[in-house]
Amino acid sequence: MKDGKMITLGIETSCDETSAAVVADGRKILSNIILSQIQWHEKFGGVVPEIASRKHLENICAVVEKALQEASIDFSDVDLVAVTHGPGLIGALLVGVSYAKAVSFAAKKPLIGVNHIEGHIYANFLENDFEPPFICLVVSGGHTHLVYMEDHGKYTVLGRTLDDAAGEAFDKIARALDLGYPGGPAIDRIARLGNEDAISFPVAHIKGHELDFSFSGLKSAVLNYLNHCRQKGISIKVEDVAASFQKAVVSALVEKTLEAARETDCRVIALAGGVAANSRLREEFQKRAGENFEIRFPSVKLCTDNAAMIACAGYYRYRRGFSSDLSLEAYANLKLF
């Protein structure tokens, strides 16, 4: 406890960010340290799992120490240790889980395992008084889900991707355009310089799957367009391709989310996950929401992987009566829904 507040130490190592955060009463961020590993992965064009685990191992102690220092607390002030235990890269997850178990054991503090996707949804609760129910569009590197969150811990999946995740599509197209890794932010930046109506890429509508997504057809259409141009010697305007591709993804995400909100009679919509950082997506949601819907999204830093969202989700899970013990395991494919 610190100043009468419950202190949660969050730890996140599911992919390529080593992160530790201190959050008071589940919502107030006292520190949120994020050490990105991009510099070690970018030359390979994606995350190399073995490098990710090794870098987490090298940095986890210093990152947690910095989080405690910035929050002006030490381990004795911590009331709960919350750690991502899936889904993610198994070797990377194991570093965070082992570290969290060691802290829990040595400092005699309760431990809670958190689902990474639930963490992304909970990023919406940080630093404001937002409450369920709402429709949440979860769009990350590995997930694309349309979820109705009725209450804390109560989710109904209304739609999901039938093939690629939205973030995966951004990363693949960025690679095809030689924009480097990670692809989402690169496309977001360069698309601002392009004409999004330059090329008409298809948005999949699959009969019987009105609230599901499909990005593989769009991905093939962009790749075919690039091949066609290269074969015919037509010059490719990367800005226009990026902008037109982004428009198609954004349009599918916005249309289906608004449809889900209408069907469930829910006027509050929240965005979550790395792709929720996309400036065009945020802008289009605001534009299309009009008077009928209220759109919420976390700040850009809280959309991508960070430990504050894990601390927040862990706090609420603990308050619902859950806790973990030292047998907590990491799962690459941990399910939330």
Ligand code: KG4
């Ligand atoms: O949530 P996240 O940090 O990690 C996962 O849990 O997967 O999401 C990473 C994904 C990557 O695919 C990345 O390219 C994408 O989010 N992303 C973006 C933007 N920032 C990150 N996609 C589009 N626009 C962005 N600004």
Ligand code: ZN
């Ligand atoms: Zn994530």
